[in-house]
Structure formats: C-alpha cells, structure tokens
Amino acid sequence: MTYQPIVPLSGYAGWKVLTRTMETQKAAFTASATVQSDEEYFRENIGNISSAEELVSDYKLLKVALGAFGLDDDIQNKFFIKKVLEEGTISEDAFANKLTDSRYSDLASAFGFDFTPPNTALSSFSDEILTQYEDRQFELAVGDSDETYRFALNVQRELPELAAEDGSENTKWYTIIGNEALATVVRTGLGLPESVASLDVDQQLTVYKQKAQQVFGSDDVSQFTDSENVEKLIKYYLLREQVMNGSTATSSSSIALTLLQNASSFSARF
The missing domain is CATH 1.10.3700.10 (AGR C 984p-like)
Incomplete structure (x- = not known):
C-alpha cells in the first residue's frame, strides 16, 4: 500500500x-x-x-x-x-x-x-x-489531492535547475514554454491568460519576457536561481488559481485578492 x-x-x-x-x-x-x-x-x-x-x-x-x-x-x-x-x-x-x-x-x-x-x-x-523517481512519484501522490500542488512542487524542483544552466535566456524560456507543467505555473503566476499557449512560440517568448519584467523586474530566467523568486512565483500561481476556481473559503479568497492587488500595484511602479 x-x-x-x-x-x-x-x-x-x-x-x-x-x-x-x-x-x-x-x-x-x-x-x-x-x-x-x-x-x-x-x-x-x-x-x-x-x-x-x-x-x-x-x-x-x-x-x-x-x-x-x-x-x-x-x-x-x-x-x-x-x-x-x-x-x-x-x-x-x-x-x-x-x-x-x-x-x-x-x-x-x-x-x-x-x-x-x-x-x-x-x-x-x-x-x-x-x-x-521518489521526487516525481511523491509529486504525483500530492497531485491526487490537489493538482496545483503537483505543479508547484515540480516548479520548485525544476525551475532553479533550468535557471542555473548555461545557454541563452531565450533558450531557457523556450524550455519553459515547451514544458506543460512549468508553463502552467509560470503563465498563471505571471497573470497571463491560458490563451497565450495558442500563440506562436516566438510570440509567447515576447509575452512571457515582458510580463516577467513587470512582475519581477527582470526578464531573465536566471533570476529563478533565487529561492525567494521561485517562492514568489508559486505564491502568485496558487493565489490566482484559488481566485479563479472560486474558493469556498471567503476569507482566504479575500486575502488572496488583496495580495494580488498589492502585488500588481507594486509591479506597476517599475
């Protein structure tokens, strides 16, 4: 068992x-x-x-x-x-x-x-x-309870590794775009609509980089070698998912909305 x-x-x-x-x-x-x-x-x-x-x-x-x-x-x-x-x-x-x-x-x-x-x-x-194998299977088991946590765990493990790799920043972005699990968290965490995934990959690259610049102050994937930036991305992803899915916990949803609004206000100043 x-x-x-x-x-x-x-x-x-x-x-x-x-x-x-x-x-x-x-x-x-x-x-x-x-x-x-x-x-x-x-x-x-x-x-x-x-x-x-x-x-x-x-x-x-x-x-x-x-x-x-x-x-x-x-x-x-x-x-x-x-x-x-x-x-x-x-x-x-x-x-x-x-x-x-x-x-x-x-x-x-x-x-x-x-x-x-x-x-x-x-x-x-x-x-x-x-x-x-242990890492991946644990993520799958967590996902049986809540799929968003499986995606979050995957990003917590994979994104810093990708960010630390040699190669151009554009190549790293293309890797994210081509990996559904990574793309889901990054796209949602940045506040981009799911429809972005239907764009040409070069168009997606432009959109991702522009939004990352707005939210994090940098359009480099390498910034995610910093665990604080990874946690911030995961936080935004989970809060936005909670709001979009209409959480039944009103107080939690209100807190999530407030945090997102504050984050948007902060990003707009840069």
Whole structure:
C-alpha cells in the first residue's frame, strides 16, 4: 500500500503546510510497500540492461525509468520511447533533440544507450534514477489531492535547475514554454491568460519576457536561481488559481485578492 500525502488546506495556506511537513511526508511515502518494491526490483535488475529494447521489454523497469522523468503516461508508447532511448542525445539530429519536451532528451541522456557501455552499467546509476523517481512519484501522490500542488512542487524542483544552466535566456524560456507543467505555473503566476499557449512560440517568448519584467523586474530566467523568486512565483500561481476556481473559503479568497492587488500595484511602479 502507498502512503497518501495529507494536505488539509487549499491554496497558498495549504502549500505552506505541505512544505513544512514535506520531509516527514516524503519519508513515509518512500517507505511505503509499493515504492520499496519498485525500487528493489530496479536496483537488482537495471545493471543487466544494455539496450533500449531490453528496457522497454521489462514493464517494471520501464515504469521506474519513465516515472523518474515524469513520463508515466508513456508506459504504453514503447516504440516511441525505444526510439528516444536508442538514438540518445549525442547527435544533433537525434529524435529526442527534436522534441519540444526536454524530458525526453533528459531520459535519453540519463540512460546513455548511445554509449558503450550505457550508463546503466555505472554503480551510481540506480541511486540517481531512484532519487528522481521518489521526487516525481511523491509529486504525483500530492497531485491526487490537489493538482496545483503537483505543479508547484515540480516548479520548485525544476525551475532553479533550468535557471542555473548555461545557454541563452531565450533558450531557457523556450524550455519553459515547451514544458506543460512549468508553463502552467509560470503563465498563471505571471497573470497571463491560458490563451497565450495558442500563440506562436516566438510570440509567447515576447509575452512571457515582458510580463516577467513587470512582475519581477527582470526578464531573465536566471533570476529563478533565487529561492525567494521561485517562492514568489508559486505564491502568485496558487493565489490566482484559488481566485479563479472560486474558493469556498471567503476569507482566504479575500486575502488572496488583496495580495494580488498589492502585488500588481507594486509591479506597476517599475
């Protein structure tokens, strides 16, 4: 049986409770029988896998591999995943490098089936993948209670990593735009309508950068190496979601609206 994380409140108040109890709740989740069974099987068998074909042919190993990168829904798309893994990322023309969603190139790079031997032969490999698996699966479990918290946890983990990467700021923005989970939080947190997602990617880039400049005083993604800016983004995201969804807690909604109005007034002065 898998431990189900407890989130007793909604909105930003619930987020603060979740972050305060995160360590304890995640430990309980990781210790649950289902997660332990998945991890034990992966540790015992992944070292024997030397090809993409072998990996996609083992359901239990593939489940953990995809789960570590938030690609759980692709468990039945074996031909697609095999192609991603087989071509790797070394070649610029590799299949994963052509996909907008960077999770596929991350998956291909991690397993390294375009190397001999692949990364599965490394002694540290299982620990690295299972750490990611635990993070992602905990986020999914939290999302069963409230999907907004899953998105918030994902941004808390992924955005600082992206912000710290080498490369142009525009490339980082394109990565956000191409990642639904990141884009949802950033777009909502910046106060942009969902319709922005239907624009051409270059138009989206302009809109995102302009709004980030207004709200944060900078249009650089690198500013999110600062945990305070990440928390501010998550706060705005959760408050706006709470208001848009018509929370039944009138006082909480009123507080959320006041905070957002104050934030807008502050941003307008810059």
